[in-house]
Amino acid sequence: xxxxxxxxxxxxxxxxxxxxxxxxxxxxxxxxxxxxxxxxxxxxxxxxxxxxxxxxxxxxxxxxxxxxxxxxxxxxxxxxxxxxxxxxxxxxxxxxxxxxxxxxxxxxxxxxxxxxxxxxxxxxxxxxxxxxxxxxxxxxxxxxxxxxxxxxxxxxxxxxxxxxxxxxxxxxxxxxxxxxxxxxxxxxxxxxxxxxxxxxxxxxxxxxxxxxxxxxxxxxxxxxxxxxxxxxxxxxxxxxxxxxxxxxxxxxxxxxxxxxx
Amino acid sequence: xxxxxxxxxxxxxxxxxxxxxxxxxxxxxxxxxxxxxxxxxxxxxxxxxxxxxxxxxxxxxxxxxxxxxxxxxxxxxxxxxxxxxxxxxxxxxxxxxxxxxxxxxxxxxxxxxxxxxxxxxxxxxxxxxxxxxxxxxxxxxxxxxxxxxxxxxxxxxxxxxxxxxxxxxxxxxxxxxxxxxxxxxxxxxxxxxxxxxxxxxxxxxxxxxxxxxxx
Ligand code: HEM
Ligand code: SF4
Ligand code: FES
Numbered sequence: 001x002x003x004x005x006x007x008x009x010x011x012x013x014x015x016x017x018x019x020x021x022x023x024x025x026x027x028x029x030x031x032x033x034x035x036x037x038x039x040x041x042x043x044x045x046x047x048x049x050x051x052x053x054x055x056x057x058x059x060x061x062x063x064x065x066x067x068x069x070x071x072x073x074x075x076x077x078x079x080x081x082x083x084x085x086x087x088x089x090x091x092x093x094x095x096x097x098x099x100x101x102x103x104x105x106x107x108x109x110x111x112x113x114x115x116x117x118x119x120x121x122x123x124x125x126x127x128x129x130x131x132x133x134x135x136x137x138x139x140x141x142x143x144x145x146x147x148x149x150x151x152x153x154x155x156x157x158x159x160x161x162x163x164x165x166x167x168x169x170x171x172x173x174x175x176x177x178x179x180x181x182x183x184x185x186x187x188x189x190x191x192x193x194x195x196x197x198x199x200x201x202x203x204x205x206x207x208x209x210x211x212x213x214x215x216x217x218x219x220x221x222x223x224x225x226x227x228x229x230x231x232x233x234x235x236x237x238x239x240x241x242x243x244x245x246x247x248x249x250x251x252x253x254x255x256x257x258x259x260x261x
Numbered sequence: 262x263x264x265x266x267x268x269x270x271x272x273x274x275x276x277x278x279x280x281x282x283x284x285x286x287x288x289x290x291x292x293x294x295x296x297x298x299x300x301x302x303x304x305x306x307x308x309x310x311x312x313x314x315x316x317x318x319x320x321x322x323x324x325x326x327x328x329x330x331x332x333x334x335x336x337x338x339x340x341x342x343x344x345x346x347x348x349x350x351x352x353x354x355x356x357x358x359x360x361x362x363x364x365x366x367x368x369x370x371x372x373x374x375x376x377x378x379x380x381x382x383x384x385x386x387x388x389x390x391x392x393x394x395x396x397x398x399x400x401x402x403x404x405x406x407x408x409x410x411x412x413x414x415x416x417x418x419x420x421x422x423x424x425x426x427x428x429x430x431x432x433x434x435x436x437x438x439x440x441x442x443x444x445x446x447x448x449x450x451x452x453x454x455x456x457x458x459x460x461x462x463x464x465x466x467x468x469x470x471x472x473x474x475x476x
Pocket of ligand 1: 270273326367436
């Protein structure tokens with residue numbers, strides 16, 4: 001492998017992986033030995049190697065989500081050794097490298113666990129609950145016509161920065177996975193803050209927060225108890241400030257919006 | 262989210278009750294054979310404002326506990342299948358994850374506590390005592406006697422430890438639940454909440470310890 005460290009010794013590991021045929025069957029943890037793992041591999045590459053082995057042996061490869069493999073799409077998930085996206089903070093699983101593990105380690109790999117994220121197969125969960133929350137209000141309505149000048153609307157830099165920080169949420173679901181209540185508050189708060197902070201999002205802000213919170217409850221996510229686990233495990237560092245912003249938005253909307261009942 | 266807001270408002274209201282309750286109880290330390298405390302207790306049992314606040318307080322507890330049960334159940338249902346391995350100590354504090362457990366300890370304590378002091382003080386069953394020529398109920402002697410029993414003292418001290426941990430998370434959490442968060446003030450609220458929890462619970466815990474060891 002290019003740029004690999006010649007001194008890094010290959011490792012032998014034992015994986016305990018959640019295997020589940022489909023939504024309707026029960027699953028279980030199955031042990032697999034993996035040999036000669038380079039410390040320079042990413043966690044997903046290590047799984048690729050195991051899957052190649054399984055295919056050679058005519059066994060069903062392990063299903064897991066991935067796409068960009070560069071930490072920007074949010075597709076990869078995996079609850080690794082009791083942590084969302086593994087032992088490192090501020091990283092996705094595709095950006096986690098095997099050098100954070102030791103030769104001889106046993107690694108437990110589980111899917112995100114939440115009633116709202118049913119297991120599809122093995123380590124793949126259905127995260128469409130997030131999409132439905134987005135559809136409930138995570139957008140702005142724009143009229144067609146001439147394109148307005150981008151600099152026409154003044155936005156203070158501090159506000160733009162906050163909105164941008166909130167906008168970096170990659171919808172990975174680690175916040176839900178890490179939260180003891182499987183609460184989606186961090187995700188929803190990132191989406192609500194991002195839009196509520198900017199002038200273009202203000203028109204629909206009250207209805208937006210009401211609908212998105214309602215959808216969050218319908219999907220069966222838990223309630224927030226301010227443990228802070230979500231923000232600690234979020235790969236892009238969405239801060240708890242957003243959750244408090246969401247609450248202010250929600251309280252003001254409930255008290256003053258035109259939506260009755 | 263609405264329910265959580267009630268949780269927070271009732272929780273913070275209960276915190277204000279703790280302050281009043283503690284200040285009143287400090288009269289137990291008056292070196293007057295309990296006269297000041299018994300007069301105070303008489304006032305608390307008969308003043309109309311206090312009687313109304315008593316009902317508000319009861320409602321505060323009931324809403325807090327009811328919402329606690331509903332939310333804990335909702336949160337359990339949100340994760341029907343548990344992880345085989347979790348390392349939550351890496352991302353959150355113990356008290357923040359065990360508010361229901363801590364609350365339950367407080368509730369059990371509360372029942373014992375009310376049964377022993379509040380019920381007889383309010384509905385009769387205490388001995389009489391004469392203070393400045395008038396007859397009063399002697400709650401003071403009940404306090405003194407109760408706190409000669411070692412396991413009773415132990416229950417009190419343990420309950421106050423549980424309350425302290427409940428509030429170390431709960432006080433600042435209550436502000437966050439209301440969206441009251443600002444980088445200028447939040448650090449102060451957190452520090453204040455921590456100090457509040459420790460000082461108030463220590464204050465309560467000293468009472469049984471004082472009567473057990475020093476009286
Ligand atoms: C003097 C007694 C009590 C006080 C002062 C108190 C105070 C508080 C406060 C300030 C909160 C934070 C609210 C929030 O985060 O929004 C809270 C939360 C909570 N309390 Fe209590 N509480 C008391 C008794 C109880 C009892 C008896 C129970 C249970 C039967 C209980 C269970 C809970 C639970 C489950 C939470 C939610 C945890 C969270 O959301 O962070 N509490 N309490
Ligand atoms: S808030 Fe963070 S952890 Fe949650 S979905 Fe967005 S990026 Fe993932
Ligand atoms: S695969 Fe895209 S973030 Fe990991």
